[in-house]
Amino acid sequence: MLLIHCPHCGEGREEEEFSYSGEAHIVRPLAPQDLNDREWGDYLFFRKNPRGIHHEMWYHAVGCRRYFYATRDTLSYEILETYIVGEKPQVTSAGSGQ
């Protein structure tokens, strides 16, 4: 069970308080009607599944009810940072094309 630091509450809390909300930093296209089916499909369905560094979204569902981002190593499950929506990650797998 993970121990997750909520950047809004400022505390490490048990995973049971959170729910996972998928990959982070997926921006909704501003003009969906201008995209063809393939482009729209990429936005809708295609997600990264990296071995290693992954930026993902978590929801403090039974805490502050805020969404935030976490950088997690999918091999070790280590959470390297959590940060608020609008911020950029400090830890990235730069150069690996992730």
Add this chain to the structure above:
Amino acid sequence: MSQINRLPTGACTDSSTIINFTFNGKQLQGVAGDTLASALLANGVNVVGRSFKYSRPRGIVGHGAEEPNAIMQIGSGAATVPNLKATQVELYEGLEAASVNGWPSVNFDLMSITGWFGRLMPPGFYYKTFMYPAKLWMTYEHFIRKAAGLGSAPVQEDPDSYDKLNQHCDLLVVGAGPAGLVAAREAARAGARVIIADEQSEFGGSLLASTQRIEGQAATAWVAELVAGLNAFSNVQTLPRSTVFGYYDHNFLGILERRTDHLGISAKLGVRQRLHRVRAKQVILATGAFERPLVFAHNDIPGVMQASSVSTYVNRYGVAPGNRLVLFTTNDNAYQTAIDWHRAGRTLVAVIDSRGAPEGELVTAAKKLGIDVMAGCGVIEAQGGKRVKRALVARLNHDGSQIVGAVQKLDCDLIACSGGWSPAIHLSSHTGAKPVWDEQIVGFKPGESTQQERSVGACGGTYALSACLAEAVLAGAEAAKLAGCGDGNAHFPVSEVEEYQEQPQQALFLVPHTKSTSRAPSQFVDMQLDVSASGIELAVREGFESVEHIKRYTAMGFGTDQGKLGNINGMAILANALGQSIPETGTTIFRPSYTPTTFGAIAGRDIGALFDPERYTPVHRWHEEQGAEFEDVGQWKRSWYFPRSGESMDDAVNRECLAVRNSLGILDASTLGKIDIQGPDAAEFVTRMYSNSYLKLAPGKCRYGVMLKEDGMIFDDGVCACLADNHYLMFTTTGGAAGVLAWLELWQQTEWPDLKVYFTSVTDHWSTATISGPNARKALAKVCDDIDLSSDGFQFMDWRDGTVAGVKARVFRISFTGELSYEVNVPAQYGRPIWEALMAAGEEFDITPYGTESMHVLRAEKGFIIVGQDTDGSMTPADMNMDWVVGKNKSFSFVGKRSLERSDSVRENRKQLVGLKTIEGAQVLTEGAQVVFDAQQKIPMSMQGHVTSSYFSSNLGHSIALAVVKGGHSRMGQVVYCPMADGRIIAAEIVDSVFYDAKGERQHV
């Protein structure tokens, strides 16, 4: 002839206190401090079980968690526990133990006949034999389970209670042997909050059976002093009888504390077992090591034991498990067993040492006692039936791979073996750390992990006691410092230990026989699952290479002991067969649980009524008083129907439905989700989330809306009311309320944080009574005089504030039945009085309370969908024939809009909502039934859709159903078929999904 093997004294037993118990129905006696295993050995019990596959007689081999053979069913009735190891069961007065396998008895086992067919049951036997035909698997499994005897679980409810404790600590020390105790003391002194847990009843680990002297006193006395010192710290929690069974992410560990098991099978008072869920800043693993057995022919005959176990029974329990001992070793360490046996006054036939010239200090000490040592030899075979009778001994070559001399027979009844030690790396393995092979200790050591942990003492490969202690004080101090306590320097001096210098051991994983491995009598590697050396070699010959595959093919390590004894020998034999090294071959990974953990402890108190919260509406008690039946909707208890005396469910539902259409019904709709939405951008936000527009919805008005996921599929639906400018009340489905709120928050927080809008769940703040039927207006008028209820003054899809029966209320004129309906909302605490006032007002119209079942029938008559019943996450509004709910001209591309134009969303032949009218009106389709176009086709039929809702409609006098059928909207009038599970095929005509009042006139009166 009781306790023939009992010695005058044992370090941890009190022979003046006799304890009575039964084993397989026979009355026996043990003493205080005994385990079931030590008591059985004291009584000279040889056979304690039968093996899994060949049904060979098996005896006790070990003295702890590693025991593969002595698997017991303890107690009887509701509290009986299967698959406990006799070595871990503390003896108590009246204990009833039975072997889990062996039928009709372990001494006369009909199944042992399969032993004769041993060579016909190679590895992979079950895969090879019982694969086909698949439908016979149930028969095979029954036979195998009965034959194998895996114990039996009680069928009655567990009479005991269990609980859970969430704990945080600076340091968790796993194992209270010498290393663990010393590390815990050091950290405690530094001020760390320490938990130290050990699976045994007493702290001390290996020292409980040791004859070594520490600081000039007996080991047990030194331990007692140390434990007393630990208990004196207020920041230390000591947990004996507590197994750390799993090491999970982020230093989260599970501990099973057995609080009363040693007193009897069921706790007379209080909690039987407690699950500690511990989040530790630092962890020290001091779990010790398991002695490795030696693999020789018929090494499974009762009377072949682990050398350290023999010492433990002699020293700790005061039991000598035999009379004539042959000790077979590859190392100096096991000579201690020879010395212990000699001191116990029993016959020591000889020490068989595989090494050519053993000269360590312990060897010398043993020789001084007159013990006969045969160097450069090995026990190549044990002989005997239900007990060892002799050992066959032969001279081996320098690396133990070949026999180089004649075979000699030694009469004995006990063969103690030591093939060195294997660190107990199980918990380290749980962290994902990859074990590392160490040539020096001839074993796998814990690998590096990303968790905040370290291994000390024997589980880290450090075996000499003085070195363990030195390592442990440092580890304790360092772990405490990392947790923020102390300066990292050890404070306590390392204790003086009386110790022998040891010479290197020999690596010997398979003792050769005069015959080849495939022809020799079975050389067992995994006793519990009858895996032999020849079986592993055969698996390699059949083409298996990976250790993980071999494990699954041969079942090595799959027993309840997880191969704690056999695995290393097995991997080494595998490596040899593959012609590669052990590190190249690798090891299988241990996973939780370390030892079996009861479901009771894992469930704790989250059972029965406490399993999940139940939610009640403010009118719930009234429903109960009326004899309502309830159904679960999410966590809500909703009234399902209100049977009158003698009525069946069908009778009640038919009556309720007729009452609503003909006069007046009342429904408790309090459970619908309600979200209050406010903020300057509320209108814009709501319009982006629903498929239709809310920008022009005026205060006082309501609108039905459908919410889509971004893939265009229906996700929730409900009415949304405009309470004021930029103030809305959104109704959700009962089950969808929490999900919708999270969905709104997701979009606002992550995609459109610029929109100023706020959400509050108000579901529980309101109690909602829906009155529905042609007489609804007349009834409401009797208790409400400040709302203009006229058809024009208060129109369909309007809401009004007013007073109902003296209470401020918000009334919505919306309808889920298609009848004239008013939903009367009052603050929750007024729920019941208002309900009763409406009942009184409706009395002259024979107002009829109805439940969710009638609600479903009435809405199905109208073709109104229920999200999650008629939709399944793959339905667009168009599929539901609800194009009218999609605002095509909205300026902002609302959630899901673009997906409605995807090629897949507009393709023909999508499943579409239609009505089904059975040709024989009395026949009711089964929900979930498949729809086919041709009933005569062969199975498997081509499935064209399925029934989503189906009822008998008392208003229409025939059954009605909703279904989704491929291309259904263009198939009106066609006849389709629904094959039922009972073999009937029901024919039905595709009709419009609105069965009743197609023009919708009744709700507009």
